[in-house]
Amino acid sequence: MTGAPSETPPGPLAKVLGNAGQLLSGRVVNAVVGLAYIALTARSLGEELMGVVVLINAFAQFLGEVAHFQSWQTLITFGAGPALDGDRPKFQQVLRLSLLLDLISGLLGVALGVAGAFLFWQALKWPPGMSGYGALYALSIGVMTSATGVGLLRLFDRFRYLAAEQAVSSLVRMIGCAICALLHAEIQWFLMAWAAGTIVSFLYIAVIAVWDLRARGLLKGFSLVGPLAEGLPGVWRFAIATNFSSTIDVGFTHVLTLVVGAILGPVQAAYWRVGKQVADGMAKPARLMIPALYPELAKMRAAGGQQAMTRLAVQIALIGGAAAGVLLLVSLLAGRPILELVMGQAFGAAADVMNWQVAAAAVGVVTLPLEPMLVSMRAAGAALAVRLVVVIAYLATLAPLIKAFGLAGAGAALVASALAMAVGMYFMARHRLARLAAEEGSARPGTDDERLSYDHPHGV
Numbered sequence: 513m514t515g516a517p518s519e520t521p522p523g524p525l526a527k528v529l530g531n532a533g534q535l536l537s538g539r540v541v542n543a544v545v546g547l548a549y550i551a552l553t554a555r556s557l558g559e560e561l562m563g564v565v566v567l568i569n570a571f572a573q574f575l576g577e578v579a580h581f582q583s584w585q586t587l588i589t590f591g592a593g594p595a596l597d598g599d600r601p602k603f604q605q606v607l608r609l610s611l612l613l614d615l616i617s618g619l620l621g622v623a624l625g626v627a628g629a630f631l632f633w634q635a636l637k638w639p640p641g642m643s644g645y646g647a648l649y650a651l652s653i654g655v656m657t658s659a660t661g662v663g664l665l666r667l668f669d670r671f672r673y674l675a676a677e678q679a680v681s682s683l684v685r686m687i688g689c690a691i692c693a694l695l696h697a698e699i700q701w702f703l704m705a706w707a708a709g710t711i712v713s714f715l716y717i718a719v720i721a722v723w724d725l726r727a728r729g730l731l732k733g734f735s736l737v738g739p740l741a742e743g744l745p746g747v748w749r750f751a752i753a754t755n756f757s758s759t760i761d762v763g764f765t766h767v768l769t770l771v772v773g774a775i776l777g778p779v780q781a782a783y784w785r786v787g788k789q790v791a792d793g794m795a796k797p798a799r800l801m802i803p804a805l806y807p808e809l810a811k812m813r814a815a816g817g818q819q820a821m822t823r824l825a826v827q828i829a830l831i832g833g834a835a836a837g838v839l840l841l842v843s844l845l846a847g848r849p850i851l852e853l854v855m856g857q858a859f860g861a862a863a864d865v866m867n868w869q870v871a872a873a874a875v876g877v878v879t880l881p882l883e884p885m886l887v888s889m890r891a892a893g894a895a896l897a898v899r900l901v902v903v904i905a906y907l908a909t910l911a912p913l914i915k916a917f918g919l920a921g922a923g924a925a926l927v928a929s930a931l932a933m934a935v936g937m938y939f940m941a942r943h944r945l946a947r948l949a950a951e952e953g954s955a956r957p958g959t960d961d962e963r964l965s966y967d968h969p970h971g972v
Contacts, residue, residue, distance in 0.1 A: 541679040541682075541683075545679060545682040545683050545685075545686050546678075546682040546685075546789070547789070547790075548682075548686045549682060549685040549686040549688075549689045549690075549705075549706075549709075550786070550789060550855070551855055551856075552686065552689040552690055552692075552693050553565055553689055553702050553706075554782070554786075554855055554856060554859065555693070555856055556689070556692065556693045556696075556697075556702070557699060557702065559778075559779045559782055559858060559859075560778055560779060561699050562778075562782050563773065563777070563778025563779055563780075563781045563782035563785075564638060564639060564642060564699060564778055565699060565702055565703060565706070566769065566773075566778075566781055566782055566785040567636055567637065567638065567769065567770065567773050567778060567781055568638065568642070568645070568646045568649055568703060569649070569703075569706060570769040570770055570773075570781075570785070571625070571628065571629070571636060571646065571650075571770065572625055572646075572649050572650050572652060572653055572656070573656065574767060574770065575621055575624050575625045575628065575650070575653055576621050576625075576653040576656035576657065578621070578624070579617045579618070579620045579621030579624060579653065580614070580617040580618070580621060580656065580657045580659060580755070581613035581614070581616075581617045581659065581751055581754075581755040582659060582754045582755050582757075583609075583610040583611075583613040583614055583659040583660050583663065583751070584610070584659045584660065584662045584663025584666065585663070585750075585754040585887055585892075586606070586609065586610055586613070586663075586747065586750060586751045586754065587606055587607065587610040587659075587660060587663035587664065587667065588663050588666060588667050589750065589887065589888065589890065590606045590744055590747055590750075591603055591606040591607070591663075591667060592667060594606065595667060595668075600729075600730060600732070600733075601733075602743070603730060604730065604733070604734050604738075605738065605739055605740065605742070605743070605744070606744070607660070607664075607730075607734070608734075608735075608736060608738055608739075608740060609740045609741065609744075609747065609751075610659070610660040610663065611660050611736065612736075612740065613659075613751060614657075614659055614660050617755075618653070618654040618655070619654065621653035621654060621656070622650060622651055622653050622654045624650075624653075625647070625649075625650025625651070625653045626647045626650050626651070628650070629643050629644075629646035629647035629649075629650055630643050630647060633646060635774065636770060636773070636774065637773050637774055637777065637778060642699075645699070645700045645703055648703075648707075649703050649706075649707055651707075652707040652710045652711060655710060655711055655714035655715075656710055656714075657714075658713070658714045658717035658718055658721075660721070661717040661718050661720070661721035662674065662677075662717060664721045664724065664725065665717070665720065665721060665724065668724060668728070670720070670724060673717075673720045674717075676716070677713055677716060677717055678713065680709075680712060680713050680716050681709035681710060681712065681713035682709060683709075684705075684708050684709040684712045684713075685705055685706050685708070685709035687705075688702075688704070688705025688706075688708055688709070689702060689705045689706075691705070692705055746890065749893070750890060750892050753892035753893045753895075753896045754887060754892045754896075756896050756900075757883075757892060757895050757896040757899050767907070768784065768788075768910070768922065768926075769781055769784055769785050769788075771910055771911065771914070771922075772784045772914065772919070772922060775911060775914050775915065776914065776918065776919070780918070780919060782859075782862075783859065783861055783862035783865060783919060784862070784865060784919060784922070786851065786855055786859055786862045786866075787851075787862040787863070787865045787866030787869050788866075788869050790847075790850065790851065790866055790870075791843070791866055791869035791870045791872075791873050792873065809821055809824070809884055809885060809887075809888035821885060821888070821889075821945075822945060824881070825881035825882070825885050825941075826881075828880065828881045829878060829879065829880075829881055832877040832878045832879070832880050832881075833877075833878045835877055836874035836875070836877045836878050837874075839870055839873065839874045839877065840870060840871060840874050843866060843867050843870035843871075844867060847863045847866050847867060847870070848860045848863035851863055851866065864919070864920060864923075865919040865920060865922070865923045867923075868920065868922075868923025868924055868926060868927055869923060869926060871927045871930075872923075872926040872927045872929070872930040873930075875927065875930035875931055875933075875934055876930055876933075876934075878934070879933075879934040879937060879938065882934070882937035882938055882940075882941050883895050883937055885941050885944075885945075886937065886940060886941055886944060889944050889945075891940070891944045894940040894943075894944060895937065895940065897940075898933060898936035898937055898940055899933065901936065902929050902932045902933045902936065903929070905929070905932070906925055906926075906928075906929040909925055910922060910925060913925050
């Protein structure tokens with residue numbers, strides 16, 4: 513640590529809210545622009561072809577999440593300690609491992625996507641002739657997540673750059689879709705516009721991350737060849753567990769869209785996707801605390817501040833509870849008018865299922881600190897176990913519920929799964945905290961506040 517701060521650094525809650533606020537500034541733009549490109553696509557192509565675009569995008573994103581390791585979590589969890597200690601070789605080792613995970617998963621995702629588009633287009637209810645376009649769209653899987661770059665910018669509090677990531681993607685998509693709409697283009701050109709946003713977003717994050725590493729001197733002597741897991745006990749188990757957990761979480765969304773489309777057809781899939789887009793957009797401001805929360809919890813864990821972790825989690829949960837109430841109220845009172853205004857009169861039919869989706873999102877907002885706490889305590893396997901049990905139970909009942917009750921059945925089950933996930937994560941977090949307290953016994957020398965003075969004014 514070099515130098516002394518000229519003023520008292522902000523506390524953990526202030527840092528989380530400040531960083532989340534920076535992300536929010538970009539996500540507000542993204543929410544508006546994101547709805548704009550979806551509306552342009554829907555109004556230009558109609559319900560049927562819009563549903564096809566949604567299904568192809570869901571297919572690619574699902575495979576992207578299945579194949580991609582969430583290497584940013586490994587980078588933050590195992591890289592925070594070396595970063596705080598100024599251990600450049602160890603930090604570079606974690607960085608090397610993270611990049612390798614990204615490379616392998618990107619190649620795997622593209623291979624699965626291209627093959628799957630040709631093999632399963634009929635099962636996915638794509639119209640004849642769309643398998644080739646789906647395969648081309650699947651090439652974007654290789655750059656669907658700039659996980660290492662995102663992890664670096666989160667670790668080093670570069671949230672002002674991350675704020676623009678999704679806004680950049682949505683802006684490129686909106687411009688592309690606007691051109692397509694003006695030219696009355698066919699569906700393949702809208703798909704190209706959507707893919708272009710993914711590619712540009714990846715390049716943006718990669719350039720910023722490399723620039724930041726160079727500015728901090730962390731690329732000096734760096735090589736892609738060298739030790740990976742040596743001296744990092746449990747890193748492979750952690751990487752696999754966080755990958756599966758995040759895959760289930762994010763991929764779960766796209767599986768639902770695909771299942772709805774397979775059973776009820778593209779139109780109902782479009783209703784489900786549009787409702788989910790709006791529900792996620794409403795919950796996004798509160799969820800932005802999650803990426804801001806991970807690095808703070810990881811630094812607290814490295815500094816031995818379990819009590820501070822619990823205190824921060826409770827504070828975030830209380831803020832999330834207030835946000836959840838607002839979400840439900842807005843959805844119930846104004847959901848249908850919002851959908852009809854933005855998406856067109858036909859999409860007002862998505863309002864009923866959107867209320868269920870918003871309710872599920874609200875449950876997740878209230879309990880959003882639980883999984884980051886488990887991951888930061890290197891108990892990603894416990895989080896994965898909870899998620900697996902809940903998702904398996906949900907998927908086992910999904911098809912019968914959709915057949916019996918339509919979209920409402922899928923929505924009600926989504927709320928039930930969110931509640932079950934919250935209960936499971938809560939008890940796992942309690943168990944892990946008790947275990948850590950028993951292992952450490954008396955607190956380490958120094959208070960939490962003293963040990964958490966980990967800011968480096970001049971970088972690492």
